[in-house]
Amino acid sequence: KAGVTQTPRYLIKTRGQQVTLSCSPISGHRSVSWYQQTPGQGLQFLFEYFSETQRNKGNFPGRFSGRQFSNSRSEMNVSTLELGDSALYLCASSLGQSTYEQYFGPGTRLTVT
Amino acid sequence: KNEVEQSPQNLTAQEGEFITINCSYSVGISALHWLQQHPGGGIVSLFMLSSGKKKHGRLIATINIQEKHSSLHITASHPRDSAVYICAVIGALSGSARQLTFGSGTQLTVLP
Numbered sequence: 314k315a316g317v318t319q320t321p322r323y324l325i326k327t328r329g330q331q332v333t334l335s336c337s338p339i340s341g342h343r344s345v346s347w348y349q350q351t352p353g354q355g356l357q358f359l360f361e362y363f364s365e366t367q368r369n370k371g372n373f374p375g376r377f378s379g380r381q382f383s384n385s386r387s388e389m390n391v392s393t394l395e396l397g398d399s400a401l402y403l404c405a406s407s408l409g410q411s412t413y414e415q416y417f418g419p420g421t422r423l424t425v426t
Numbered sequence: 427k428n429e430v431e432q433s434p435q436n437l438t439a440q441e442g443e444f445i446t447i448n449c450s451y452s453v454g455i456s457a458l459h460w461l462q463q464h465p466g467g468g469i470v471s472l473f474m475l476s477s478g479k480k481k482h483g484r485l486i487a488t489i490n491i492q493e494k495h496s497s498l499h500i501t502a503s504h505p506r507d508s509a510v511y512i513c514a515v516i517g518a519l520s521g522s523a524r525q526l527t528f529g530s531g532t533q534l535t536v537l538p
Contacts, residue, residue: 346526348526355528355529356512415459422467
């Protein structure tokens with residue numbers, strides 16, 4: 314089975330712009346979680362989607378949003394980018410039921426200038 | 427106080443040494459993950475535990491639910507084990523959600 318894929322892998326944006334990141338989970342997985350990793354804050358949970366519904370959300374401002382499609386692919390969007398949004402954004406997929414196992418994608422490294 | 431505490435933050439070992447990384451958490455959990463992150467960012471899940479002990483090759487992970495403590499051991503360490511090791515938990519109050527709370531990581535360097 315193919316692993317979790319994320320696109321794009323690298324992205325440079327300017328303050329004030331918006332960005333959309335994509336995550337394709339492992340085939341058959343219905344849960345996709347998003348995480349942000351920065352040198353200062355480490356890894357933090359953004360949100361989780363299961364069967365197109367947001368199941369949980371971390372402590373991030375409303376500029377961070379996401380969605381999941383019927384094929385379980387997920388996108389996250391960050392509007393009005395700030396310098397502090399520069400980070401590695403990771404998604405992880407899981408079957409979503411009966412197991413807590415998560416499989417991580419390679420991440421998207423976002424740089425905001 | 428962070429919900430998940432790891433120690434040590436940095437660890438340098440000689441090839442062949444036995445290595446232990448510790449993780450303590452303050453909340454009830456449904457599961458605990460040990461993750462490995464190499465330079466470049468990719469994260470690999472090494473173990474997921476909810477009780478007892480698991481072994482995979484030279485890696486061993488244990489968890490003590492009563493003491494809220496887990497350890498990751500690497501036997502016969504090798505330079506290719508050099509990476510950041512991260513402990514992460516799914517809180518028992520998360521319900522069906524798969525929300526991970528992470529420790530700050532342990533940077534392991536194994537010298538030849």
